[in-house]
Amino acid sequence: MINPFDVESQKYSALVNDEGRYSLWPAHMNVPAGWRVAHAADTREACLEYIEWRWVEMQPVSR
Structure with missing residues (x-):
C-alpha cells in the first residue's frame, strides 16, 4: 500500500x-476537524516550503 503523504506527483x-501547528495534507482528502487550509493545493515541495517558512515557533499557542 502506498502512503498518500509520500506521493510526489x-x-x-x-x-x-x-494551536498554530502545521501539517502537510493530500489535497484530495477531506480536511480533518480542527484544521483549516493555510496554503491551497500545490506541489508537495511548495507546501513543505510554505510550512517551513511559516512554522517558526514549534510550541503550541496555548503554552
Missing part, C-alpha cells in the same frame, strides 16, 4: 490548526 495542501 499528487497535489497537497498545507493545513494549520488553532
